[in-house]
Each structure stands twice: as structure tokens, then as C-alpha cells.
Amino acid sequence: MPVFSFLNFFEAMIQFKNISKHFELKGQTVTALDQINLDIPDGCIFGLIGYSGAGKSTLIRLINLLERPSEGQIIINDKDFTALNSSELRQERTNIGMIFQHFNLLQTKTVAQNIEMPLKLLGVSKAERQKRLDELLEFIDLKHKKDAYPDELSGGQKQRVGIARALANHPKILLCDEATSALDPQTTKSVLALLKKINQEQGITIVMVTHEMDVIESVCDFVAVMEQGKVIEHGSTLEIFSKPQQNTTKNFIQTVLQQQLPVNILNNLENKNHNSIYCLKFLGSSAQETVVQSVIKQFDISLNILFANMTEINGAVIGQMFVQLLGDATLIQQSVAFLEQNGVEVTQPGVQP
Ligand SMILES: Nc1ncnc2c1ncn2[C@@H]1O[C@H](COP(=O)(O)OP(=O)(O)O)[C@@H](O)[C@H]1O
Numbered sequence: 001m002p003v004f005s006f007l008n009f010f011e012a013m014i015q016f017k018n019i020s021k022h023f024e025l026k027g028q029t030v031t032a033l034d035q036i037n038l039d040i041p042d043g044c045i046f047g048l049i050g051y052s053g054a055g056k057s058t059l060i061r062l063i064n065l066l067e068r069p070s071e072g073q074i075i076i077n078d079k080d081f082t083a084l085n086s087s088e089l090r091q092e093r094t095n096i097g098m099i100f101q102h103f104n105l106l107q108t109k110t111v112a113q114n115i116e117m118p119l120k121l122l123g124v125s126k127a128e129r130q131k132r133l134d135e136l137l138e139f140i141d142l143k144h145k146k147d148a149y150p151d152e153l154s155g156g157q158k159q160r161v162g163i164a165r166a167l168a169n170h171p172k173i174l175l176c177d178e179a180t181s182a183l184d185p186q187t188t189k190s191v192l193a194l195l196k197k198i199n200q201e202q203g204i205t206i207v208m209v210t211h212e213m214d215v216i217e218s219v220c221d222f223v224a225v226m227e228q229g230k231v232i233e234h235g236s237t238l239e240i241f242s243k244p245q246q247n248t249t250k251n252f253i254q255t256v257l258q259q260q261l262p263v264n265i266l267n268n269l270e271n272k273n274h275n276s277i278y279c280l281k282f283l284g285s286s287a288q289e290t291v292v293q294s295v296i297k298q299f300d301i302s303l304n305i306l307f308a309n310m311t312e313i314n315g316a317v318i319g320q321m322f323v324q325l326l327g328d329a330t331l332i333q334q335s336v337a338f339l340e341q342n343g344v345e346v347t348q349p350g351v352q353p
């Protein structure tokens with residue numbers, strides 16, 4: 001059972017209430033966000049996924065009011081951010097850190113100066129800044145680069161500096177807009193691990209915008225799928241991965257967990273009858289092999305495993321097996337019923353073109 005299974009059990013840290021955002025562009029109105037209602041629980045890592053132009057960046061920028069909504073309210077920790085005056089807002093913003101795809105570091109400042117910048121702006125004393133800087137450099141493992149300039153750093157190192165700068169003032173919320181999209185897969189992994197550590201050790205709520213499902217899969221407790229300014233589906237990552245409802249969600253999941261049978265596998269079969277193909281989905285840590293073996297033993301049918309894959313989300317396993325069932329139609333029906341009784345979800349998958 002994942003820790004964050006039911007949204008309602010947790011206090012919402014960030015609430016979007018009837019949020020819409022329109023932009024005027026060359027005399028035309030662009031609706032970037034359309035009536036969004038969404039709660040982000042305290043202490044979780046929350047992913048916002050969608051194709052380019054879906055409205056993800058606009059939504060995340062509303063959290064610290066870098067962008068103001070055209071309609072609706074942003075409630076953070078029970079406080080209506082949309083009703084704050086500018087000095088109250090300045091104060092509240094110090095609780096929110098943000099990191100970006102292209103890091104946004106000041107090129108003419110050193111690593112140390114970049115990290116210290118927000119504290120300097122807040123008027124923190126030199127001695128305190130020094131102390132916090134040392135902690136942060138230690139935390140991001142970049143002590144040896146403290147006097148280097150951004151140009152002298154790798155992408156991963158730049159993002160670590162971005163993270164340290166965002167954490168300088170001990171924020172309660174960290175916003176990440178495509179923070180790993182400019183990084184190679186290995187570096188992405190290490191940055192995601194650092195973000196997970198920040199969430200777990202410091203209890204910071206992290207909101208993460210991405211267009212990559214493997215980012216969601218590896219670190220997010222919850223996910224909301226966006227399309228054309230709307231949230232089309234949301235829930236715990238495990239729920240969304242195990243029972244995606246919308247086509248866009250299915251397409252995203254397809255990138256990490258094959259939902260359809262690859263066509264060349266079908267082409268190589270002796271019996272190409274598409275109706276004989278089933279997808280068996282196993283949730284949690286259910287003993288797949290045992291169930292499949294029992295079917296073969298109990299029913300006089302032939303079961304060929306064509307393709308199998310599995311993924312792990314927050315410690316729970318989702319496994320899929322594409323099989324071909326051949327034999328007497330009634331026995332096949334009975335086998336399917338047996339599998340379902342044993343907790344296996346059985347569907348007839350499409351074929352990937
Ligand atoms: N400042 C702006 N002016 C006009 N249109 C904008 C502005 N910012 C975003 N948009 C439009 O709003 C929509 C959502 O954009 P965005 O939030 O950047 O999407 P995403 O981050 O999901 O790619 C797009 O159609 C985009 O062109």
C-alpha cells in the first residue's frame with residue numbers, strides 16, 4: 001500500500017479553485033487554463049504531466065503568482081494567495097522555491113554567490129549566509145565548485161546549484177518546471193534522487209511539471225494529466241498507472257509500460273488471430289507465475305507468453321503479460337474468469353502500429 005493512497009486523508013497544501021487563465025495575444029484570447037480544481041496534499045511529490053502547450057507551466061507559475069489567474073483562487077495552507085497585497089505576497093513567496101529547465105543561474109556570479117543571492121535579497125547577515133551556504137554546498141555535494149562560474153559546470157551540477165539556491169531560505173514548497181528535461185538520463189536520475197531526498201528528509205512539498213512519464217513513475221506520489229488547459233485525470237501514481245482512463249494518459253503510460261502488443265510479435269505468430277491475444281495485468285506483488293501455472297494445469301488450453309514487462313511505483317509492482325490463448329472457446333472463457341477471480345485484470349489489447 002503506497003503511503004499516499006487517498007487524497008482526502010491528507011491536508012491539502014495547495015488548492016486551485018475554479019482557476020482559469022486567459023492571455024490576450026494579437027487581439028485573440030488564448031485560454032491557457034480552463035476551470036481547474038485540484039488539491040495538492042502536504043508533503044507529497046505531485047507531478048503535472050501533459051504535452052507541450054497543455055498549460056503546465058502556466059499552472060505551476062500561478063502557485064507563486066508569477067502569473068495571476070483570470071478567475072479563481074489559489075489557496076496555500078488555508079491562505080488565499082489571490083487576496084494578498086504585494087508586501088504580504090512578497091513575504092509568503094519566501095516559502096516557495098523554484099527550479100527551471102535552463103537553470104536560470106547568473107552567469108557572472110560564482111556558485112556560492114548564486115546560492116546566497118536569495119538570502120542577500122532578504123537581508124540575512126553575512127555570518128548566517130555563510131553557514132547556510134556551507135550546509136547547502138555539502139548537501140548538493142559541490143563544495144569543491146564553490147568559486148566556479150556556471151559556464152564551468154555540467155548540466156547536472158548547474159541544476160544542483162539551482163536546487164541549493166531554491167532551498168536557501170528553507171521553503172515549504174519547491175516548484176520544478178521541466179527541471180530534468182535538459183539533462184541526460186543518468187544525470188536526470190541523480191537529480192530526481194536528490195529531489196526525492198529533499199521531500200523525504202525535509203518534508204518539502206514538491207510540484208513537478210514534466211512531459212516525461214518516467215519522471216512521474218520514479219518519484220511522484222500523485223499525478224495530474226493536463227490537456228488543453230484542463231486536468232483530464234488525476235490520482236495516486238499507482239492508480240493512474242494501473243487504471244488509466246483517458247487516451248492521453250494511456251499514451252503517456254505507453255512510453256514506460258507497453259499497453260499494446262508490438263505488431264511484429266503478432267506477425268511472427270503462426271496463428272495471427274488477434275482475438276486470441278489477451279493482456280494480463282498483475283497489481284501489487286501478486287504471484288504471477290503461480291496463477292498462470294494454475295490456469296495451464298486446470299484448463300486444457302494452450303497459453304503462450306508473447307511478451308511481458310513490469311514496473312515499480314512507490315514499492316508496488318505492476319506487471320503485464322501478453323499471452324495467446326488457444327483452444328476450446330468455453331474453456332478459454334473459463335480460464336479468463338479464473339484469472340479474474342485471482343486478482344488478474346484481463347483485457348484484449350490493441351496492436352501497436
Ligand atoms: N504569456 C503568454 N502569452 C500568450 N499566450 C501564452 C502565454 N503563456 C502561455 N501561453 C499559451 O498558453 C498555453 C499553455 O502554455 P504553457 O502553460 O506554457 O504550456 P506547457 O507548459 O504545458 O507547454 C499555450 O497555448 C501557450 O501558447
Ligand SMILES: [Mg+2]
Nearest residue numbers: 053056057058
Ligand atoms: Mg512548459
